Amino acid sequence: MSTDPETTETDPPPRKPEDRTEAGTGRTEGESAPGGEDRDAGPATPSGGDAAAPELSEAEAELAAQRVERERIERRKAQKTGPIEAGAKLGGKAADLLAAVRAVESGEKPVSSAFREPAPAPRRPAPEPERRTRPLAPQEAAAVPGTELVATVRALLAEAGAPDTLAPQVAAVLGEGADTHLRADPWQLLRITGVRPEQADGFARALLGPECRPDDERRARAVTVWLLEQAALAGHTALEVPVLEAALAQRSVPDPDAAVQSSIAEGEVLVFQDALETSGPGSAPVEGAAGASEDENRPVRVLIGLERYALAEESLADGLARLINSVPKENGAADDWAQAARSAAGAAGELIRAVADHGLVLHTGGEASRIEPATLLQAARGLGVRAWAATHSPAGRDMFAALPARPDLPDAAATTHPPLATVAGLLSGTEGPGRDADGALDLDLLIVLDAPQLDVETAALLTESLPDGARLVLSGDPGVLWSAGPGRVFADLLAARVCPQIVSRTPDPGPIGELVSSIGIGELPQVDAPGKEVVIVPVRDAPEAVHRTVQLVVDSVPRAIGVPSQETQVITPGHGGAAGTRALNAALKERLNPGPGRFGGFDTGDRIAYSPAPGRTLPGHVVKADAEGLHLECSGASVVVPKERVEQSVRHGWALTAHQAVGQRWPAVVVVLPGDAAQALSRPWVYTAFGRAGRHLSVVHGVEQALPRAVAEIPAKPRTTRLPLLLRGQLPATG
Template sequence: MSTEPETTQEAGPEVPEVPEAEGQETAPEDGRAAQGGEPGGDAEGAEGAEGEGASRLSEAEAELAAQRVERERIERRKAERQAPIDSGAGLSGKAADLLAAVRAVESGEKPAATVFAGPAPAPRRPAPEPVRRPQPAPAATAPGAPAPEVVEAVRRVLDEGGAPETLAPQTAAALGEGADTVLREDPWQLLRVTGVRPEQADGFARTLLGEACGPDDERRARAVTGWLLEQAALAGHTALELPALIAALAQRGVPDPDAAVQSALAEGEALAFQDALEEPGAPAPRDGDGERDDEAEEPERPVRVLVGLERYALAEESLADGLARLVNSLAKEAAEPWETAAAGAPGGAAELARALAGHGLVLHTGGEAARAEPAALLGAARAAGLRAFAVCHSGDGRGRLTALLGEDAEEGAVGTVAGLLSGAEGPGRDADGALDLDLLIVLDAPQLDVESAAMLVESLPDGARLVLSGDPAVLWSAGPGRVFADLLAARACPQIASRLPDPGPLGELVSGIGIGELNQVEAPGKEIVIVPVRDAAEAVHRTVQLVADSVPRAIGVPPEQTVVITPGHGGAAGTRALNTALKGRLNPGPGRFGGFDPGDRIAYSPAPGRTVPGRVVNADADGLHLECAGAAVVVPRERVEQCVRHGWALTAHQALGSRWPAAVVVLPGDAAQTLSRPWVYTAFSRAERHLSVVHGVEQALPKAVAEIPPKPRTTRLQTLLRTQVASAG
């Protein structure tokens, strides 16, 4: 590694703690607190209260409309099957019985098999399509702005309770028609608004209810339970283990956590599940001849009881069900098209085509160079007459994939996940409402959250093939779940690892990080530069100097092609501080359009978990006009504060799916505790030609690479998949 290029010296869950994603990259930045404080988290996963609330047709509305059509199709198909999902069935009976049973198991008083025996539970309805069903939701995802009279009524209630009136539009959108009545009857429903915290909702309730407000109020307990589960989802969990949820409720001042969970389950605001745990190495029962004895009594297996929000819990069940359908519904057709595709594809692409001849689902792993293999597969499949389509996480990823296809690129062969789900991109749908495809290739698969993955899988027709391709070393999805990692761990389908290494010094550095080694790499062309700093103020100063002066002069990469990546939004060297400093140097202005000026680089969040880099063009009565990935976007004035941010500096999750000619990774001293191997791998691998590391964490960087794995997420997909495979086998 070399020193900085031409610089002028002038004086960065544990489930019980949970669920809040403060300081983590999975918490929302936006949304204002009920008592005027900062929002409920400083990182990025949900990427703020995103989405457009425009009265005109928006990208979010188009996606919701497509989802409604798809939901109707899925409901018709599931109604025909009339079969309950066997895997992961939720516990039935009274919630109190559930909790009593859990205590008996945990205390050792009774074995799990005895405690959970008894009358067979009523069959659960099949899991519905995990679209965003009509329910109280953040204003960011509302298809349209609430009626003015509803907002005004909510404003009056907020004013009576001492909450900021600026929360009125979000609250009205979150609680729907009659939101003012809902708030008067249950002030803690304010917790449904993005960014509001329990202590702030408590203050609102005390002012509104007076002496009728108490810490043991059942309404508070139920609302805090839901809030904790939402915070867990922001941190990536699709459910929480029951003891962890109870401990978190106690930390939040709920006097009777058990009763709070009972109430949430009884009201249908959460679901409980009993999942059997696998015991590695446990032998199957065998008879006297040494053969497996299917009639032998199976030994008791440990179980865990989970509690989760319906939308995420059922999304995982629907995803597992859909994957099993793909695996077991191969069309009765000759293998000739796939053999033809294999014959016309090189190396790893041919291996993928051969695997697809006999399997409905194939996983493909590798770094940036490995993207050439699914690209070659796409071209060979289309040349063989197969209806094939590929999607990426971002517009930049789509552009890079199209470039790999070169002269063979066909219009309409490549899109984004969001574009395919909304119907704006892709092949369209057949008479049954399924995507008109033989093969869907999904690149950047680690960025799939559980809901998006379920919608993709449910949209595929019987007999279609699905390839999920991605780099397993990068950060997991911004939304809940860890779909790609769970599929790899479940080993329920073929897995093909690319043998194409990423080239050059940057490829060598990133490959080492992927296996836990931070190596010294020769960089004769100043591909990698380390810039030591003493404190956050110096980190900000040197970052601006690098982007505006040193990198353009020494490397030849202009500021508009350089990205700055830092661990979080807050702090003295977070995205807010860095964007303020970078704007002051690169595009100074008064910020007359809601804090923005023409030419500003921005990060636009059209939907939860999605960030699209772009720039400001202008503003008028319609809103803020942006250019994002070559497309014109208009953000209504009332939505600008919540879904547009300055974008010279991003967090690693915001940068996922995109790459830039140069990257400056900022690691201030206060970031030492937040670093992990996936974070470092993701941040460093965003650079194509040059990487500068503004280094203020000393030995915390090599320690993070060598010792700190991804933060664990509680999910059910692996267990559900194994159950599906076992029942099918």
């Protein structure tokens, strides 16, 4: 590593950092959801508009496809031949919670001791209660609310002193009679993205007057659901009861026990009792191996979760078990697969051999290891297999397509339509092979790159979309940041060990590859960078960090490295603060594309980051603006963002957060680490940010020892999920 020798004039003292608010989450970047993980997030897309468009946009097409798939998932689950045994031979608090659920199913209130006193005897096992159809999430609302309904809701919001700009979203989420629902239960306002409990409390006081009390059951239930939604934003699919109750107490809920109990009684949340392993890590409980008394005393983990994520995790476990247990289709003779494996070197051959015999295979490795799934794709196509690959982003798809082909393998995919797609495009039907008569994807093998970015709902849709006998390969780097949505699917599957795992031995090349590989094992060494592949630029404060970043992007990197400004990406921990994305983008725009921002803050030629849906970021630039909206070009595709959605879904893109940058790479990257970012650093964040660089990495370093400490001591924050246990209940571990 080398240190930049240039010096600058002394800058004024740093400004007070502004709140780092994550778009679409309603919380600041420094605030975690209960027990959760702070994450960067792209701008969220509003749930509705004022008028129906004649043609579906990419986001609307994706959401429509997801609705169809969820209906298919629910039908599939309803066709199961028998009930699912849950809670068998449990005692104590877990059995009481299960009794509460069954009481709710029969129309009764749960017993008051369900969360307080141990039961005198264990409950008998019974089928899992039948669940209601999950309501659509805000972004899934199918119909645009009528103008009359919006006007009525706007009047109610104004009456209570709430922002009337929330009216379209309230009407879309609560549906017909939204004003009546709000008058009956003002805390339903918490179902709107970005609304916080204190804001809903003020709305309730304005409507209810003296009848508004902190111990109101309606408030307790609404805050319980809100906390679980915030936990989902932090990656959890459920929360343990003590964690949830502690969070409720922090939100001034007088009786957290009663709040959770009431939420279960009204069907707002679900309760789960997961038996914990007692025979060591990685081993599943052995059925019938112990007496009844030992089973009754087995420790359990009591979880509370929302139905949508519970349904997704169960559907994902079912779909994965179906793929693992089904015999792969006879695509090519066994000798042909063996010959293809022998002709591929190293881990690529192992990958082909594993895919030949198994329905699910995991593949791990860094950026250079992508050549191995590329070899698999080419070999499978050469055998006549209908194989496709899907990536997290269009940029990742283009990089994968540019990998060198093997001349010794026939490529049946050398057509005008290469077998590559994005995950979102595959699910929405705008990319990929399309679907067969049964609604399944019309393919035999699906290779999913960037697998750590799969949240539990997207992964469930993918697995349920695959036909029986299809093969699924999940490939990715386990060291990068996890998905923006709830769950940790790839990490859970790696830990469950229910299928073959192929570990790549292809190292990332050069000084940057050496540095990133060392970070992955918790070390931050000095690497030899004779060509200035890695440069450290020390700074004293945030204003100096902004100044030096602009200097690097505009002058130093183009002049010394030969990478132009438009191919250099800035990455920083947060959106707010004196050196966050907002401040850096403003400074970079002033130098690279100055203008008045006459198109809602944007000018023609501005570099942007477009988020068609939460958790997805597409880099691009502004082409023009007219009555239709803001015209963008993103990875070669034309996108029109309606005027009313620009503020929520488009940001300037010279500077991004690491979560926005994951799944993409640039020739040069400038990572900015101002002093106020020390608390946001972790090993996965540093690994992801540094790993986005191809030829050159500059680190604007103002966190002193916080950087090596984060790499050595701060792993990914844990996420509470149920997928490993669900898989262990259906599949044996492979060791």
